Amino acid sequence: MGPAPDGIPAFIHPDLFPYGNIADGDPDAIAAAEQWLRESGCTHARGPLGPSTWHAYRAVVESDGRRPFLGETTFSPEAWLARGYTPCAHYASALAANQAQAESAQARSDTLLRAGWRVEPLTAHSSFEDALSCFHRISTAAFTNAFAYTPLSPKDFHAMYAPIQPLVDPRMVLTAYAPNGEAAGFCFTIPDRLNPDLGAFIIKTLAVDPAHRSEGIGSWLVGSSHGVAHDLGWTAGGIHALMWTDSHSRNISKHAGHIFRRYALFEKDLTCPT
DSSP states (O other): OOOOOTTOOEEOOTTTTTEEEEOSOOHHHHHHHHHHHHHTTOSEEEESBOSSTTSSBOEEEEEOSOOOOTTOOOBOSHHHHHTTOEEEEEEEEEEEOHHHHHHHTHHHHHHHHHTTOEEEOGGGSSSHHHHHHHHHHHHHHHSTTSTTOOOOOHHHHHHHHGGGGGGOOGGGEEEEEOTTSOEEEEEEEEEOTTSGGGOEEEEEEEEEOGGGGGGTHHHHHHHHHHHHHHHTTOTTEEEEEEEETTSHHHHHHTTTEEEEEEEEEEEEETTSOO
16 A cells, blocks of 8 residues: 555554544545545544654643643644544643652652662763664653554654754753663653743653563653753743553653643544445
């Protein structure tokens, strides 16, 4: 199966077939995409979703009015609802206080440090490219069970993160190292430079190798990130961004974070008459 014709915002990944993806668009564009997916053998469509979940996806379904943060999707659900789509996965963004998150991870931090674990900034890697290779390895292992996940090649992963490098403060990108020196998890955070007056930072990606998931590495990384960001002047807290509400990452902030935005991914059965 080849790519959709120009102007049709539809995508088929072989790992998800017979489900197809439709990027954000108006009802007419969505209708054309549905038709192409049907003709290609798909039984269901999901949207707004581009080539994969590594790209912009999800629609905003609830908000407290806070301004969009850097990198946040702002798609509307209206076109999808008009075409008969219903939610198939839910997500949220929450603002968590620095002190609360740092304190919640303190006991775990002390235990891990005594066991020989350590958290290091981006400069512990030999280069930004080296860090991305490490992060790709961990992300690929960590996100396998995420909803509608498909793997991304190292080349595409590097291409996606490379433009972010000028926005990065190396002190705010943390890697957790096991006692044997192996990188076991990372927390990629950036300041919300779209709204610097609000004084918050963004946890863009948190990933822990599944072999270490039950050891509290994610909570430790998040707590450490909040502490570092606070010391650097981002005192309004951290945005735990675009979390799948069925994922482990949601548990890390559920006791300390205030949800200010909710999102949904929508799905439609293409075999049913419209």
